[in-house]
Structure formats: C-alpha cells, structure tokens
Amino acid sequence: MTKPAAVQTVGGHAALDAFVVSQLEAALAASAMRVTAPRRTILQLIADRGGSHFCAADLLVDAKRRRLEVGRATVFRTLDLLLAAGLIERIDLPGGDHAYVACQPRRHHHHIVCTGCGRSTDIADAELRAMIDAIGRATGYVIDRHRLELYGRCPRCRTGASA
C-alpha cells in the first residue's frame, strides 16, 4: 500500500477577508475592469460568508437582508468575473446543485466541503498528479483537466454539534 503524504492545505476562507479590495483591484485592474461599488459589495458579501459555499441566490438574499443595493444581473455578472479571475470556484454539491466557494487565486487545488457548516478548505495535493498520470497511462487517455471534490465533516463540526 502506498503512503500518500504531501498533503498540504493551502488556506481557505480567509482568502477574501482583508485582501478583498487589494485582490479585487489587482485582478480587475490587470484586466482593464473597473472597481465599482457593487463589485465591492459583492466581494464583501462573499467574504462575510466565512468560507461557506454560496450561490447567486444566496448573495441576493444576504444583500436584501442587509439592505445593500445590488441588481440580480450584476451579481451574476460579477460572479462570472470573479470566476474568471480565479477568486472563486464553482463546486458541485453531493445533492446535485452547484455553488461557489472563495479560494486561493490562481493556484491549482481542490476543496473539502463540510457537509455540516458548508465551509470549505482548499487542498493542494501533489500526489494526485502522479495518480492521474498513472490512470492516463493505463487507459490511453491524455488527461488534461481534472476535478476532485471531497465532502465530509470538519473538525469543528465533529466536536461541536452531534451527528
């Protein structure tokens, strides 16, 4: 049996906390995109989710609750933007719906999503690359993209709540 080591978490939800504006400006300015109030608002809403996954509708609800003005269309457009910038990533929940999570920009990684609190942690696993190469050799495929998602219960949820 192999001994898979080299597992390294690369940080998770803190990614958008204080950096919010700087990350945004860096990413957007670099692409000739403008830093606007609605975009700041949306980034803030995402940051305030504390790392839990969310979908467009969630943000709209949060915004409405906090009486922040953002249009539906703008939320969708901004999510696409953040996705392209690598500040958020699309994940697919076990149930079948999809959501987004804030994550380390521009670095390949995977996610563990807690089925308890919905928070996610980024994972960088060099091992995976080797395994994928082996699968490619075994099947004859040239594998050029992959996606790994893990679901479970985070330390906090295991000790805190029951179940």
Next chain:
Amino acid sequence: MTKPAAVQTVGGHAALDAFVVSQLEAALAASAMRVTAPRRTILQLIADRGGSHFCAADLLVDAKRRRLEVGRATVFRTLDLLLAAGLIERIDLPGGDHAYVACQPRRHHHHIVCTGCGRSTDIADAELRAMIDAIGRATGYVIDRHRLELYGRCPRCRTGASA
C-alpha cells in the same frame, strides 16, 4: 515519488447495451417500480448514445428524431430513477454544464470523459482511497464522499482526428 498502480478500468458504455432490459428489470423490480414502455425507450436511447454523455434535452431530441413517443416529464422522472438505481451518473463538464453518463451500476468508480467524442470510461482506482484517507488525517475532516472527474482525449480521438 509514489508509484500509483492499481488503476483498473471497469468498463464503460457497454454497460447498457445488451443488458438494458435485464438491468432495468433487476433494478426496478427490486424497488417495486414498473417496467414500462417509455422506460424501455429511454434506456434504449441512452444505450444508443454509445457511451457519450447526454442531458435530458439530448434524449428528447433523439426521441423526436426517431419518432419515439416520450413525454418531457417522463424523461426527467426516469433519469432520476436511473440515477437512484445507479445505472447512470451525473457528471459535470469542464464548461460548467452537467450531463449524465451510463455506467457500471452500484460500484464506486470515477469517470474519464473524452473532450473529443464525449464518451466516458469508468475507472476504479484503489489508490484514491489511500490518498483521501491521508487528506482526512492532514485536515482533520472525516471525509465520507468524494468525486473525481478527469477530462482528456481518448486513444481513438488522439489517433483519428487531429487536435
């Protein structure tokens, strides 16, 4: 560096070919669900896709083209059924949309999806389990579910067409 072996393909699209009806009857009868004409039709449509991924709309189109009668609602309902029975699985394409693929029933595995022809192959990789355990240990999560999807070009598409 680890030497990931134990990669074993467990067969792919042939799963629904001849077995169609028997599989269906086995799975459905076991759940007090009925074997009906529309369900057979849908299974046939899936089988005839030759292993390529598809979505509900694709089947509707195929059905219309072949003048087979199936209602929209029935297609959706049957897909849910087959999903629950493990005869098909939901996958998520790189582009973001999701689709289904026929696969080995009731055995845990992963998919390689060819970005050329859309066909998929099932993969059983024992290695992955070890890696996931390691990630669990490293992060403190209790991982109870995972999803791995690989995308690339299959041997046929690499040799046949260019690009």
Next chain:
DNA sequence: GTAGATGCAAAACCTTTGCATTTTG
C-alpha cells in the same frame, strides 16, 4: 382492480440579455 406511471400544459426556477442611465478612469 389498484397502485403506480404517463403526458400534457402550466408553473417555478435560474440565468442571460437588451437598453437606457450612471459611473469609473
């Protein structure tokens, strides 16, 4: 004969788009 399945069409959803107005750089 009866529980379960079908089909239709309407409803519910989610996401995108057109366009006039506002804002950023």
Next chain:
DNA sequence: CAAAATGCAAAGGTTTTGCATCTAC
C-alpha cells in the same frame, strides 16, 4: 469624455408539478 458597468424587466432555457387518463402487476 468615452468606455464600461448597472439595473430593470423581459426573454430563454431547464426542471418540476397537478391532474386526468392509462397500464403493469
């Protein structure tokens, strides 16, 4: 000031649902 972004509302597409009818067991 020009280009880009916003917001609204309407359009588009997909999946679900209610209900009367039909059918497998």
